[in-house]
Amino acid sequence: MNTVPETKMNTLKEQLLESDRLLKETGHYAGLQELKNRTEDPMKYESLHTNLRSIAVEAREMARRISASPGVREVGEMVVALYTPEGDAISLSTGIMVHVHTMSRFIKWMIQNGYEEDPGIRPGDIFANNDAFIGTVHVPDVMDVMPIYYEGELIGWAGAVAHELEVGGITPGGDVYLAQERFTEGLIVSAEKVGTNDSLRRDYLTRVERNVRMPIYWILDQKAKVASCLEMREKVTELIDDVGLDYFKRTTREFIEEGRRSQLSQVQDLMVPGRYRGQNFYGHITEGKQGILPLSENANLLYSIPLELDVSSDGKMHLDFEGTGSWGYHSMNCTPAGMDGGLFVALTQSMNYEGKVNDGAWMATDMNLPEGTWTNPDSHLAATATSWSLMLPAFGIFQRLISRGFISRGFKEEAFVGQVNSPMVEMGGQSQYGDKFGMALFECAAAGSGAIGMKDGIDTGYVGWNPESDMGNIEVWEQGIPMLYMGRSISADSGGAGRNRGGTAFSSMWLVHNTDQLTIATSEHSSRVFDNAGLCGGYPAPTAHPHFAVRNTNMDQLVEEEKPLPHSLGNNPNQTDLEKYVDGDFEHVEGPYIDKPFKSGDLFAHTYNGGGGYGDPIERDPLDIARDVENGYVTMEIASNAHAVVLDYDEEKNECKVDTKATVKRREEVRQSRLNKAVPVQEWIKSERKKVMEKDFVPEVQNMYKDTLNISEKFEKEFKTFWNLPEDFTM
Amino acid sequence: MKSYDKETIQDLIDGKLPWQSTKSIMSQYKDEDRFFKYLDILQDRVHFQDQILLPIGEHLYIVAKEEKPKGERVVKCGCGHEFGHYTENWKLNAVINVREEEEEIAEIYPGRLSYDAEWMELREFFCPSCATLLEVETAVPGYPIVFDFLPYLETFYHDWLGKELPAEPASD
Numbered sequence: 001m002n003t004v005p006e007t008k009m010n011t012l013k014e015q016l017l018e019s020d021r022l023l024k025e026t027g028h029y030a031g032l033q034e035l036k037n038r039t040e041d042p043m044k045y046e047s048l049h050t051n052l053r054s055i056a057v058e059a060r061e062m063a064r065r066i067s068a069s070p071g072v073r074e075v076g077e078m079v080v081a082l083y084t085p086e087g088d089a090i091s092l093s094t095g096i097m098v099h100v101h102t103m104s105r106f107i108k109w110m111i112q113n114g115y116e117e118d119p120g121i122r123p124g125d126i127f128a129n130n131d132a133f134i135g136t137v138h139v140p141d142v143m144d145v146m147p148i149y150y151e152g153e154l155i156g157w158a159g160a161v162a163h164e165l166e167v168g169g170i171t172p173g174g175d176v177y178l179a180q181e182r183f184t185e186g187l188i189v190s191a192e193k194v195g196t197n198d199s200l201r202r203d204y205l206t207r208v209e210r211n212v213r214m215p216i217y218w219i220l221d222q223k224a225k226v227a228s229c230l231e232m233r234e235k236v237t238e239l240i241d242d243v244g245l246d247y248f249k250r251t252t253r254e255f256i257e258e259g260r261r262s263q264l265s266q267v268q269d270l271m272v273p274g275r276y277r278g279q280n281f282y283g284h285i286t287e288g289k290q291g292i293l294p295l296s297e298n299a300n301l302l303y304s305i306p307l308e309l310d311v312s313s314d315g316k317m318h319l320d321f322e323g324t325g326s327w328g329y330h331s332m333n334c335t336p337a338g339m340d341g342g343l344f345v346a347l348t349q350s351m352n353y354e355g356k357v358n359d360g361a362w363m364a365t366d367m368n369l370p371e372g373t374w375t376n377p378d379s380h381l382a383a384t385a386t387s388w389s390l391m392l393p394a395f396g397i398f399q400r401l402i403s404r405g406f407i408s409r410g411f412k413e414e415a416f417v418g419q420v421n422s423p424m425v426e427m428g429g430q431s432q433y434g435d436k437f438g439m440a441l442f443e444c445a446a447a448g449s450g451a452i453g454m455k456d457g458i459d460t461g462y463v464g465w466n467p468e469s470d471m472g473n474i475e476v477w478e479q480g481i482p483m484l485y486m487g488r489s490i491s492a493d494s495g496g497a498g499r500n501r502g503g504t505a506f507s508s509m510w511l512v513h514n515t516d517q518l519t520i521a522t523s524e525h526s527s528r529v530f531d532n533a534g535l536c537g538g539y540p541a542p543t544a545h546p547h548f549a550v551r552n553t554n555m556d557q558l559v560e561e562e563k564p565l566p567h568s569l570g571n572n573p574n575q576t577d578l579e580k581y582v583d584g585d586f587e588h589v590e591g592p593y594i595d596k597p598f599k600s601g602d603l604f605a606h607t608y609n610g611g612g613g614y615g616d617p618i619e620r621d622p623l624d625i626a627r628d629v630e631n632g633y634v635t636m637e638i639a640s641n642a643h644a645v646v647l648d649y650d651e652e653k654n655e656c657k658v659d660t661k662a663t664v665k666r667r668e669e670v671r672q673s674r675l676n677k678a679v680p681v682q683e684w685i686k687s688e689r690k691k692v693m694e695k696d697f698v699p700e701v702q703n704m705y706k707d708t709l710n711i712s713e714k715f716e717k718e719f720k721t722f723w724n725l726p727e728d729f730t731m
Numbered sequence: 732m733k734s735y736d737k738e739t740i741q742d743l744i745d746g747k748l749p750w751q752s753t754k755s756i757m758s759q760y761k762d763e764d765r766f767f768k769y770l771d772i773l774q775d776r777v778h779f780q781d782q783i784l785l786p787i788g789e790h791l792y793i794v795a796k797e798e799k800p801k802g803e804r805v806v807k808c809g810c811g812h813e814f815g816h817y818t819e820n821w822k823l824n825a826v827i828n829v830r831e832e833e834e835e836i837a838e839i840y841p842g843r844l845s846y847d848a849e850w851m852e853l854r855e856f857f858c859p860s861c862a863t864l865l866e867v868e869t870a871v872p873g874y875p876i877v878f879d880f881l882p883y884l885e886t887f888y889h890d891w892l893g894k895e896l897p898a899e900p901a902s903d
Contacts, residue, residue, distance in 0.1 A: 268891055269761055272785065274882035281871055283850055302850060304871060313886045354760070404880050408785055410769030412744045413757050454746040454753070493844060499789075500746070528847035530869045536789040537864040539853075542844035573842025615789050616864040641838040671862035678826035678857050681876070685823075692873045698849045701871055722875035 012111045012121070012154065016086040029088075029257040029363060037251045038258065048243060048251055049091065049356065055235040056080045056093035059160070059228035066224035069165050069217040070480060071442045074472035077163035078221075080228045082236065082252075083107055083145075085154050089359040090252045096141075096466045098345035099161040101362050103143050105135030105337045107157055110191050119193045123149045126195030126226055128204075130167075131188055133380040137338040138387050139185045140164040140174030140440070144194075144222060146229040150240050155249065158232035160225035166428070166438035168212035169385065170291070173426020173440040176385040177523035177592045179331040180295050185385045187211045194222075198230060213428050213438025259352070259360020264315035266351040267364075270414065271405030276309040278401050280393035283528040283543075283700075284330065285591030295329035302529065302700040303332075303374065303390060304708055306715070307397040311405065319343065319398065320368040323715035325707045327377035331523070334387035334394075336369050336376050342395040342464075343367065349467050350402055350414065372711060386523045392421045392464050396532040399450070399464075403535060407453055417450025417457065417502060417535045417612040419464030421524045423544050425606050429597055432482035432514040439480050443488075444524075446471035448495050448503030448610035451538055456624075457495060457503030457611040459633065471506075482515035483604070487567030490632050491545075491607050497642035498538025498613020499620045504633050507545070507569055507607035509578075511555060518598040522547065522606060527591040531609075538613030539642070545607035547593045548576050553584035555601050569605055571635050578603060618644045618667045626656035644670045685723075692723045695731060705731040733762040740765065741772050766892070779811045782897060785887070787880050790863050793817040795897040802899045804884065810861035820878040825856040825865065 022031035038045045060080040064073050071077040081092035081100050087107030089100045106129045115121055129135060130142040145159040167186030169176030179185040187208065194204040200222060208222075209215045240248045286292045287299035306323040327333040334342075344362055352361040369376040374390055399418030406414040422445070428438035446469050449462030463469050474485045486509040496502035512518050530540040548569065558565055558581070570577035579586065582603065587595065598604065622645045628634035629649060639645050646662035649655070695702060709716045709731055720729060735743075735756070742748040743756060770783050773792065777783070781794035790809040795802050806814040806821040814821035830836045830853050836845055839853075846853070854868040854876070868877060888896045 269763070272882045273886045273891065274880060276880050277877050278879065279870065279874065279877060281851065281869065283847075302871065304874065306877075313883070313890050404787070407789075408787060408880075408882065410740070410744065410765045410786075411761065413753060454744055493841075497839060529851040529871070530846060533869045534867050537866060539839055539867050540869050542840050543846050545843055569843075573844055576843075618864070637841065638839070674828065674855075674857050674862045674864070675826070675859070678828040678855070678859075680859070681823050681825050681827045681856070684827050684829070685876075688873070697872055701850060701873065704871060705873065718875060723873075 012085055012116055016108060016111050019086045023363065029260055029360060030253040032254060032257040035254045035258055037247065037254055045251055045254070048239070049255055051239055052082055052091040052236070055232055056082060056091055059231040060093040060095055062231060063160065063224035063228040066220065066227055067162065068220040069162070070472055070476050071165045071440065072162050072221055072224065074476050075442045075445045075470045076466065076468050077442060077445070078161065080160045080232065082232060083157040083159060084252060084256070085156060087111065087157065088256055090156070090255055091358060094468050096161065096163065097348050098137060098341040098465050099141060099143065101344040101359060102136045102141070102337045102341040103145065103159045103161060104359055105340065106143060106191060107145055107159070109134045113191070121147055121154065122196070123147065124197040125193055126200060127191065128189045128194040128222070129191045131190040132335040132338055132384040132387070134191050135337045136161070137341050138175065138384045139167045139169070139188060142189065142218065142222065144225040144229060146226070146233060148233045148236055150237060150245055155240070155245065156236065158229035158236070160228045162221040162225055164221060165217045165440040165442065166212050166214040171426065171521035171594065172213055172428025172438035172519060173521060175388070175424050175426060175440065175523040177331055177521055178291050178594060179383040179385040180329040181383050182381045185331070185383050195226065198226070200226065213436060255356045256358050256360040259356040259358040260363045261360070262356060263347070263352055263361040263364035267311060267315035267317060270351060270409055270411055271311055271402060272408045273311045273313055276311070276401035276404055277307070278397040279304060279306040280397050280532055281305065281529040282390055282393055282526045282531050284332065284389070285527045289594050290596070291594055298700070298703055300700050301328065301330065302704040304704055305390060305394050305397065307394065307401065309398065309401045315364070317365045318368070319365065321373065321375050321394065322368060322370050323708055323712045324370070324373050324375060325704065326372055326711055327374045327382050331383045331385035332387060332389040333374045333377050333382040333384050334391050335384055338384060338387050338391060339367060339369055339375050342391045343398070345465060346395045346398050350399060350416070370712065388465065389421060389524045389526070392419050393526070393531040395464060396420060400533065400535055403453065407536070412453030415453030415535070415614070417496070417538060417614050418532055419450065419462070420447060420532045420541060420609040420611055421526055421544065422447035422463050422608045423522055423524045423606070425520060425522050427481060427518060427520045429517040429519045430482070430515045441477055441481060443471040443477060443508065444608055445469050446506070447608045448505045448541065450532065450611035451496070451498050451500035451502045451614035453614060454500070456501045459495070459504045460490065460506045462503060462611070482513050482518055483510035484513045485509070486511050486565065486603070489568035491610065492571045492632055492635050493638045494542060494607070494610035495633065496534045496539045496541040496611060496613035497617040497638065498534055499615025499617065500538070500613065501620070501628065501633070502534070502538070502541045502611035502613045505608040505610040507605060509566060509568055509603065509605040512598045512600055512602040512604065514600055516599050520593055520598065520604060522593040525591045532612050534612040535614050537616040539617065540612045541610035544609060547587070547589040548578055548605045549587040549589070549598070550578055550582050550584040550603040551587070551598065553582050553601050553603055555582065555603070558582070566603070569607070576605070578605065617642045618670055622658040622660070622663050626658050629656045630654055689723050692725065702731055733760050734764050735762050737768050737772060740768050744769070744772070777809045779807060781807065784896065785882055785884065787882070788865060790858070790865060791821065793882070793884065795899070800900045802897050804899050808858040808861060808863065808865070810858060810863070812858050812860035817884070818881060820876065822856050822866065822876050826859045828855045828857070829853065
């Protein structure tokens with residue numbers, strides 16, 4: 001009943017093997033079939049957990065004040081966590097919780113690879129990692145862990161992760177979209193001992209100083225992380241003084257076992273056992289862009305991401321990504337560690353948000369990540385710099401699938417259409433101060449969320465990877481980049497239409513300022529296809545918007561003549577305000593932006609993504625639409641076309657009135673028109689089958705099928721069965 | 732155990748509860764008796780007598796049929812339209828519209844908000860009787876229609892709710 005080791009075992013490797021054996025053989029973490037300490041003294045037990053959580057939150061907040069990076073200071077791209085000696089997360093702070101389990105992988109990797117013997121694990125050591133094949137999502141997520149000793153025994157690990165804004169890759173920034181192999185992703189630190197005696201090594205810091213474009217961010221972030229680990233170590237040691245080592249060891253493992261049980265019972269309380277299926281897609285456009293290495297056969301890529309979720313009678317969730325495409329020579333691949341992180345952060349927002357949030361939840365789920373696909377590349381040379389590109393859609397499906405369960409049970413307040421990509425602007429070159437610089441502009445951490453089962457999505461305040469979303473203040477970003485904001489505006493119609501509207505996104509427009517050389521490279525753009533859907537009749541949010549830039553502008557002249565200036569792209573979907581107000585050389589770029597450097601006076605605009613809608617849009621309360629139009633979230637055109645609402649809009653007063661009678665009539669007409677246009681699905685399948693037989697698809701679609709039919713027998717069988725294709729059919 | 736009255740749940744699922752109350756419910760432990768109260772609310776709203784066993788969407792329900800074959804578990808729209816047995820994909824018995832023409836795409840996704848119809852289909856599944864938009868599926872052309880949800884009904888009722896389902900006649 002009490003299998004937690006009371007005395008120190010010989011090695012960490014033996015402890016890890018024993019812990020894995022106990023979980024496998026008993027089904028309980030550390031073999032804990034009873035939560036003895038919880039039962040005997042629940043107050044003492046909960047008090048320890050609350051204390052540990054407070055320590056992690058406090059350590060993160062302190063670290064944010066040490067960091068120089070607006071990514072960490074403003075946007076909160078950091079997390080701090082406490083681990084068992086074997087590397088299982090006990091307790092964590094708020095922030096980018098995606099990394100709680102990736103860091104777990106990193107600790108376990110060091111143990112499994114004999115780090116106890118060489119390079120040795122001793123008090124005061126600092127280990128760092130940003131190698132995704134060991135345990136992180138991608139290169140910018142640099143993690144630091146330090147062992148915690150008590151009376152000479154390693155009793156846990158303190159760990160911290162921060163997303164670096166510059167990593168020294170082939171293009172500036174952190175999410176290096178142009179990377180096509182590991183060698184172009186930037187500075188990789190593979191499970192390295194980077195410090196001893198509580199201090200970072202001078203030679204390590206020299207390497208960072210000389211190999212990234214903006215070392216102040218990386219180095220101060222690293223010092224901030226070390227400070228947070230030291231803070232945790234000190235506070236945890238004090239706590240053990242109070243409660244005793246044996247109690248600490250046993251209870252922290254009970255927390256994890258409770259987390260595991262809690263996840264299973266949450267599934268049983270909120271969902272319905274069954275088979276849930278869904279899919280998302282991602283389009284990647286690189287044709288004609290400079291700097292693309294000739295490694296991949298195809299300039300443009302289309303990925304399908306099917307997910308089957310099986311919820312079994314014991315509440316265990318099994319996710320299966322069989323049928324998705326191969327990894328490739330691009331930056332969007334993801335490692336199993338990254339996929340673990342994606343699942344973990346989705347769980348913390350949907351089910352694992354109360355009680356014990358720790359690695360227990362992860363133990364109550366499992367995933368099939370087919371080898372050779374982008375979810376599990378069979379070469380560690382694959383680039384993963386922008387793995388969120390595919391990972392966000394992948395776990396966006398997961399959010400939709402579990403939401404179906406919530407809807408079935410009546411918990412519509414938990415049903416969530418899910419996350420989307422929020423493309424990031426990365427840049428580098430010559431700063432406004434005359435120095436070299438590099439920076440990821442992290443305002444992307446505030447996209448529109450998917451709609452919720454009983455309300456609209458969150459406008460400009462959600463991203464999947466950080467439940468504490470924040471776009472950061474304009475003035476703070478302007479200190480770090482040679483660009484001035486012309487404006488930051490709600491992007492009308494960027495939320496998916498639905499009875500509950502998807503959250504809207506925003507767009508920013510900048511004037512390049514005081515520089516002769518500013519390279520901009522953006523990432524995580526799904527072009528041509530939606531990267532998440534709507535739910536229950538709601539429409540998906542529009543896919544990633546194109547980029548608009550103007551070079552050699554007449555801005556100086558416009559300012560001098562006091563003429564109107566562009567501050568946003570405007571609400572006309574067919575003409576931007578740039579075209580309306582400015583003269584110059586116009587660029588309209590689809591997908592990730594990469595081009596020659598900008599200089600002072602040029603203009604650049606970038607739009608983030610909104611979330612998908614929920615429910616039939618013509619069921620939306622017309623008064624809500626009137627409010628949306630008045631507030632600039634929805635245009636009159638979409639109000640009329642998608643929501644079938646007739647409005648009387650006084651532009652001068654910005655007042656919208658609903659013509660109720662006309663709206664009822666219009667909605668009835670829309671229903672009739674739907675039936676006139678729609679055809680029985682069986683008929684549609686017959687006509688579509690012809691297209692499939694004739695392979696009447698554009699090359700990117702054909703290539704996607706060639707790849708997925710080749711890599712997955714299961715998908716091949718399903719595809720052929722659905723379309724009733726001959727056995728010898730090939731794409 | 733948390734429990735709310737039927738009116739509160741009704742307002743909650745309709746989005747009519749004041750936000751502070753909604754937020755408070757979201758932050759509390761869940762009410763374990765929600766499911767059957769929810770079924771009661773939905774049963775009052777539908778235009779048929781068949782017992783709702785499980786909602787599977789905004790207007791879609793797995794029901795036990797009153798008419799013959801009595802007890803058969805089929806998917807029904809709230810208006811009463813029947814889509815076939817719940818173990819089969821209801822979408823195959825719906826009507827569909829795929830927006831292909833530029834003008835039709837621009838109704839929802841105008842100008843720079845558009846997608847590429849050669850890369851992506853927006854499949855709108857409607858109820859053939861009441862024309863409610865039941866689901867919008869996004870798919871690459873040629874992608875099989877997805878069967879969203881196959882609940883393990885027996886397990887759910889017997890093991891999770893501790894109740895028995897109304898008997899279903901044996902299929903031929």
